[in-house]
Every structure is written in C-alpha cells, then in structure tokens.
Amino acid sequence: MNGPRLVYIPPPLLTMKALTAALSFACLTVVLCWRAFAAETVPDKLVVLTFDDSVVSQANYVAPLLKKHGFGATFFITEGFEFLVDKKNYMTWEQIKALHEQGFEIGNHTRKHAGVTKQMPEQLAADVEFIETRCAEHGVPKPVSFCYPGYATSEGAVKLLRERGYQFARAGGAKAFDPTTDEPLLMPQAFDGKPESTLEQFKAAVAQAKNGKIAVMTFHGVPDIKHPWVNTDPAKFEAYMQHLKDEGCTVIAMRDLAKYLK
Ligand SMILES: [Zn+2]
Numbered sequence: 229m230n231g232p233r234l235v236y237i238p239p240p241l242l243t244m245k246a247l248t249a250a251l252s253f254a255c256l257t258v259v260l261c262w263r264a265f266a267a268e269t270v271p272d273k274l275v276v277l278t279f280d281d282s283v284v285s286q287a288n289y290v291a292p293l294l295k296k297h298g299f300g301a302t303f304f305i306t307e308g309f310e311f312l313v314d315k316k317n318y319m320t321w322e323q324i325k326a327l328h329e330q331g332f333e334i335g336n337h338t339r340k341h342a343g344v345t346k347q348m349p350e351q352l353a354a355d356v357e358f359i360e361t362r363c364a365e366h367g368v369p370k371p372v373s374f375c376y377p378g379y380a381t382s383e384g385a386v387k388l389l390r391e392r393g394y395q396f397a398r399a400g401g402a403k404a405f406d407p408t409t410d411e412p413l414l415m416p417q418a419f420d421g422k423p424e425s426t427l428e429q430f431k432a433a434v435a436q437a438k439n440g441k442i443a444v445m446t447f448h449g450v451p452d453i454k455h456p457w458v459n460t461d462p463a464k465f466e467a468y469m470q471h472l473k474d475e476g477c478t479v480i481a482m483r484d485l486a487k488y489l490k
Contacts, residue, residue, distance in 0.1 A: 267490040270407065272438040273477040275445060276485065277301035278398055278417075280337060280375055281458075282311055283449030287323040289462060290450050291330060297469055299479035302333040304375035304398075305359060308341025309454065317454045325366040333481035334363060335373035336394075343380040353388055360392075372396065373482040374413075386413045395489075396482045404436035404443050407489050415482075418443040421450075421460040421468075430468045434475060442485065 277294070279286045282305050294301050303324070311318040328334050338344075339358035347355070360370050372395045376385070379400030389397055390413060401416030410416060419425070419433035430445075437443035448458035450465045460468075472479050 268487050270440045270442060270488045271478055273434070273475055274437050274442045274488075275434060275472060275477045275479045276405075276442060276482050277445050277447070277479060278304060278335070278375065278482060279447050280304045280306075281309065281341070281448050281452075281455065282306055282319045282324070282337070283452055283454075284315075284317055284319050284323070285449045285451055287319050287327060290447075290465070291327055291332065293466065293469060294332075294479075295330065297473055297479070299469070299472065300332065300481040300484055301479075302335045302373055302482040303327050304335040304337035304373075305362075306337035306341040306377065307339050307359070307362070308337075308377070314454070317449075321362065321366050325368055328368045333373060333483045334368045334371060335375055335482065336360065336363075336371040337375045338377055341377040343378045344376055344385040345380045345382050349384055349388060352385060353392075356388070356392060372486075373398070376400075381414055386411070389413050395486060398444060398446070398482065400446075404433075404441035406441050407485075408440060412485070412489060415444055417446045419445045421445070421447040421458065421465075423456065423459050423461075425460070425464075427464070427467050427471065431471060434471065434477065437477070442488075444482070 374397040
C-alpha cells in the first residue's frame with residue numbers, strides 16, 4: 229500500500245508591492261548606518277581652544293568670556309607646579325568641576341606635569357590615572373583628551389593613551405591639524421599664546437582652518453602670573469576671541485572633534 233503523499237506547496241510569491249517595501253527598507257537602513265558611522269565634513273573655520281596648567285584665571289576670567297561668545301574649550305588639568313599649595317594662582321577642584329558643569333571639557337595634563345619622555349611607562353600610567361581618579365571624585369567624566377606636558381611626545385605615551393581610551397592628545401608645533409594625515413594622539417597646535425604673540429599671528433593661525441584642516445589653539449593663564457613666559461594679557465585675548473566671533477568660526481572643545489573623525 230502507498231502511504232500518504234507529501235505535497236509541496238510553494239510560498240506565495242512576493243507581490244510587487246511587498247518587493248518595493250523591502251527595497252525601501254533596505255535603502256533606509258543603508259542611509260541610517262551611513263549617518264551613524266560616517267564622519268561629518270570638517271567645516272572651514274573650525275577652531276579648538278585649549279587651556280593648560282589649571283591656572284585660576286581660566287575659571288575667573290576665560291570661562292565667562294567664552295560663555296559670552298558661546299565658544300567651547302578644553303581645560304587641561306594638572307596638579308603639577310604649585311597647584312596643591314597655591315590656591316591664589318591655581319584652580320581648586322571645585323572650580324574645575326564648575327567648568328565641566330558649564331559645558332567645557334576637562335582634559336588630562338597628568339598629575340605632576342613631567343615630560344613623558346623622562347618617565348617610565350608605569351610612572352606615566354600612574355600620573356594619567358591620578359587625574360582620572362580626581363575627576364571621578366568630583367563628578368567629572370573620565371577625560372578623552374590629553375595634553376603632553378612641555379609638549380614632549382613618545383611612541384610609548386601614544387600607545388598608553390590609546391590603551392586607556394584617549395581619543396585626542398595635543399602636542400606643540402605650529403601648524404593646523406589635518407585629520408587625513410595627522411595622528412589624533414599627536415595633534416599639533418596652530419597657535420601657542422605667548423606674551424610676544426600678536427593678533428596677526430593669531431589671525432594667520434585661524435586662516436589655516438580650511439580645506440579639512442582644523443586650528444587648535446593653545447593658551448595658559450589669561451593672565452598667567454606664575455608662568456610669565458606663557459602669559460596672555462586679557463586685552464589681547466579679548467581681541468583674539470573677537471576675531472573668532474567676527475570670522476564666524478565654529479569654536480569647540482577637543483572632544484567635539486569626534487564627530488568629524490569617525
Ligand atoms: Zn603644561
């Protein structure tokens with residue numbers, strides 16, 4: 229006797245309507261993924277402001293002026309120099325926390341401000357971790373931006389920073405940052421504010437921020453009483469900031485570069 233026969237019943241064919249819907253969904257997925265992962269185009273006149281060494285004038289004078297202009301900035305914090313004993317000239321952690329709460333970025337400039345080339349890897353790791361811990365103690369997010377003390381860099385430091393999750397690190401130099409050729413953990417500065425710096429030099433640095441290049445500006449105290457060799461007078465600083473305003477620059481913190489560098 230023959231058993232029951234299995235009859236194959238094919239699934240219904242996709243109708244044109246269903247096919248169109250499926251294709252539309254696939255296209256939408258591709259577009260959304262592209263938006264999520266592709267970097268934004270670097271606009272001309274993109275400027276990053278950075279301030280080193282935890283100088284008190286950065287909290288008292290710089291931050292309110294930047295707020296007035298609607299500018300972002302990164303403050304690179306160290307407990308080096310006389311940070312621990314001279315609270316007349318160096319910020320307190322309450323002031324640093326307040327900078328974070330105002331929307332500015334807090335970056336890592338190491339515990340002791342020692343040059344990375346003069347340190348053993350474990351010493352550097354400890355000094356980097358120390359600032360991360362101090363940030364955590366004060367409700368400040370773990371930094372993603374780093375600044376090399378004295379601008380000295382090393383391959384070992386780049387490796388360590390990468391392993392610790394840092395995205396950006398600023399060194400010295402005198403050129404605009406080109407994300408297509410420059411390592412973000414060895415980012416050059418376009419301008420280094422010194423007593424002898426001029427508005428013309430600042431304007432020339434800003435003018436480099438075009439064709440995909442970004443001008444990263446370095447300042448210390450405004451003024452900087454304890455480090456007169458990196459002092460910027462407030463009147464001069466106001467002229468610099470006014471130039472950024474007049475030029476219609478996009479002025480951001482270093483961490484905000486992430487969307488352009490994916
Ligand atoms: Zn420094």
